Amino acid sequence: IARFAGTRLLRFAETGSNRSPGTDFRPSILIVSLPKSGTVYLNKMFVNGLGLVPRVMSNRYFPHDQLYFDAMEEFARGGSYSSGHIDPSPENLQILDVFIPKWVVHFRDPRSVLLSWVHHVARATNESRFTNLLRVTPAPPRELHAWTFEKRVDWHIDNFLPAVNQWMLDWLTVASQMPRGVLITEFATLKGREQNHAEMILEFFGVDRSCYRHRPPEKNMAEAHFRTGTYDEWRDAFSPSQVQRVNSMIPPLLFDRFHWP
Numbered sequence: 591i592a593r594f595a596g597t598r599l600l601r602f603a604e605t606g607s608n609r610s611p612g613t614d615f616r617p618s619i620l621i622v623s624l625p626k627s628g629t630v631y632l633n634k635m636f637v638n639g640l641g642l643v644p645r646v647m648s649n650r651y652f653p654h655d656q657l658y659f660d661a662m663e664e665f666a667r668g669g670s671y672s673s674g675h676i677d678p679s680p681e682n683l684q685i686l687d688v689f690i691p692k693w694v695v696h697f698r699d700p701r702s703v704l705l706s707w708v709h710h711v712a713r714a715t716n717e718s719r720f721t722n723l724l725r726v727t728p729a730p731p732r733e734l735h736a737w738t739f740e741k742r743v744d745w746h747i748d749n750f751l752p753a754v755n756q757w758m759l760d761w762l763t764v765a766s767q768m769p770r771g772v773l774i775t776e777f778a779t780l781k782g783r784e785q786n787h788a789e790m791i792l793e794f795f796g797v798d799r800s801c802y803r804h805r806p807p808e809k810n811m812a813e814a815h816f817r818t819g820t821y822d823e824w825r826d827a828f829s830p831s832q833v834q835r836v837n838s839m840i841p842p843l844l845f846d847r848f849h850w851p
Contacts (some may be wrong), residue, residue: 616640620671620686620693622761624754625652625675625726626706627698627777631806633673635788638805640797642671650674651725653753657682662689677757678764679713691771694791695761698777699826699850700754701836707747708739726750743832751839758844776848778821822851 594732619636622627636646648663652675657775666689676682686693702810711725712723715735723729728749736744765772773794780787792802843848 595614596647598679603645615802616642616797617692618642618665618672618690619795620647620665620690621671621673621696621790621791622676622693622698624672624698624700624703626703626710629673629675629696632696632780633671635804636791637782639788640671643669645670645672646674647672647726648674648676651699651727653677653727653757654679655682659685663807666690669708675757678760680781692773692795693771694773694775694794695765696777696780697758697761697848699821699848700840700844701753701828701833701850702777703754703822704743704746704751704826704836705827707744707750711746714741727753740829740832746832747836747839749834752800755839755844756843762843764846778848781821797807810817812850814850 609677619640621632621636623632633644638695645661645665646658646660648657655674655676656679657674657676663687664670686723710724711730712735714720715730718730720732728747730749738744742756761772765774768820773791775787775791779790783832784806786803789799792799824836840850
């Protein structure tokens with residue numbers, strides 16, 4: 591039991607771990623994810639499958655996403671689900687340390703993230719939702735939509751990809767320091783073995799599988815922001831020089847850790 595501001599907070603470590611198998615226990619689940627890595631899909635999969643209450647727990651920025659401190663007490667009581675692009679800043683980590691002893695960090699090949707992000711920015715601009723892109727630093731220039739596809743990719747390689755790489759490196763460092771508190775997952779498992787991916791997360795949180803019903807959303811833009819989910823679409827979408835440049839920018843540690851080609 592953790593105490594904060596005079597309020598008794600029930601943390602998963604002191605509640606779920608002492609329950610017997612088969613108990614209908616639903617802790618709050620936090621999945622931290624990269625943009626365009628299946629964030630909305632995972633949200634609906636676990637909200638539908640466990641009957642959790644979806645909650646917005648952060649500002650929803652990238653690469654620096656701040657947790658809402660005032661919302662954490664309710665989340666810590668259990669029965670909720672939240673996802674976000676939260677970075678492991680000292681502020682976020684000290685809040686998580688008090689309220690949530692376990693969470694998932696979800697990765698994806700940065701080349702696929704990059705390509706999906708290029709398409710996402712184009713859709714947001716075409717649908718007059720350009721102000722939504724102010725949640726990303728640096729925000730794309732307004733004239734981006736008039737550029738060629740190749741020029742748009744180049745801009746995002748220079749301005750978006752470095753943040754993606756650093757976000758992953760920072761979280762891997764944190765995960766190495768607290769292996770029992772952070773579960774690293776990756777898009778390829780979600781794509782290829784979806785139910786196994788869900789069961790791995792359930793086991794990590796100590797949720798009995800009988801509590802879960804696999805009810806994933808439809809794989810489309812309206813339901814889950816799902817475009818194609820293809821592993822290596824970037825091979826054909828990027829020019830040879832762009833492929834070479836992107837590959838040279840991805841840290842070797844990430845290639846080794848996730849066996850990306």
